[in-house]
Amino acid sequence: xxxxxxxxxxxxxxxxxxxxxxxxxxxxxxxxxxxxxxxxxxxxxxxxxxxxxxxxxxxxxxxxxxxxxxxxxxxxxxxxxxxxxxxxxxxxxxxxxxxxxxxxxxxxxxxxxxxxxxxxxxxxxxxxxxxxxxxxxxxxxxxxxxxxxxxxxxxxxxxxxxxxx
Numbered sequence: 001x002x003x004x005x006x007x008x009x010x011x012x013x014x015x016x017x018x019x020x021x022x023x024x025x026x027x028x029x030x031x032x033x034x035x036x037x038x039x040x041x042x043x044x045x046x047x048x049x050x051x052x053x054x055x056x057x058x059x060x061x062x063x064x065x066x067x068x069x070x071x072x073x074x075x076x077x078x079x080x081x082x083x084x085x086x087x088x089x090x091x092x093x094x095x096x097x098x099x100x101x102x103x104x105x106x107x108x109x110x111x112x113x114x115x116x117x118x119x120x121x122x123x124x125x126x127x128x129x130x131x132x133x134x135x136x137x138x139x140x141x142x143x144x145x146x147x148x149x150x151x152x153x154x155x156x157x158x159x160x161x162x163x164x165x
Contacts, residue, residue, distance in 0.1 A: 004102075004134035005151045006127060008142060010110060013158035016138040020105045023136055028057035032102035035095050037088050038062045039108045040070040040115070059101075063088035070115065082117055089118065089126065096130050103134045110139020110146070120145050 007023070009016040017038075024034045034057065041062070051060050063084045066073060070081060089112075095104055112118045120143045127135065127149050137146070147153055 002132065004130050004132050006130075006134070006149055007136045008110075008147070008150045008153045009136065009138045009156060010140065010142040010153065011156040012140060013156035014161060015156050015158075017107050019154065019156070020107060020136045020138050024058050024103065024105060025054075027103045027134075028054065032057075033100070034058040034103045034105065035101040036060045036105040036107060037092055037109075039064070039085055039088060039106070040111045041108060061088065061091065063091070070111075085112065085117055089122075092126060093129065096126070096133055099131065099133060101133060103136065104130070105136040105138075107138050109137050110142055112139075113143060113146070114139070114141050124149060 009019050021036070024036060027034050036058065038060070039062075041064075051058070054060075064070070064081050065084055066077060066081055068077075070078065073081060092104060092106060095101055109123065113120050113123055123137075124145055127137075127146070137150075142153070
């Protein structure tokens with residue numbers, strides 16, 4: 001049995017999540033089932049009416065309870081959110097184990113390693129547990145041991161950014 005592809009969007013630039021969501025839409029258009037789990041972004045896109053319209057082909061989950069980004073939380077709030085984040089990772093393991101989807105996107109999962117919420121070995125073990133499910137990982141910093149597992153890595157750097165008017 002052939003393993004699913006592993007794609008990583010990394011770098012300091014803007015657009016990693018957008019690129020992953022674009023791939024999700026492509027996969028859904030091909031009749032594939034997609035699960036997106038967002039980390040470290042507070043509630044992220046969870047309340048988005050647009051994203052809700054993409055269901056059931058694209059399912060979005062965010063296990064964090066805070067409205068704020070992880071980096072803006074107090075030490076106590078971070079401890080609580082780490083438990084919620086671990087629930088999200090357990091759900092990712094379940095999705096991979098049951099083959100619930102064809103594409104699993106773990107948005108900002110590389111930040112979990114950077115913030116020492118999980119180790120790179122834990123993430124590699126999760127990656128290795130995929131069977132036919134393809135995965136997309138996003139995050140700013142990429143460790144070598146994770147990079148070596150990837151079929152495709154795209155580094156995104158923003159040259160100039162201007163707020164849309």
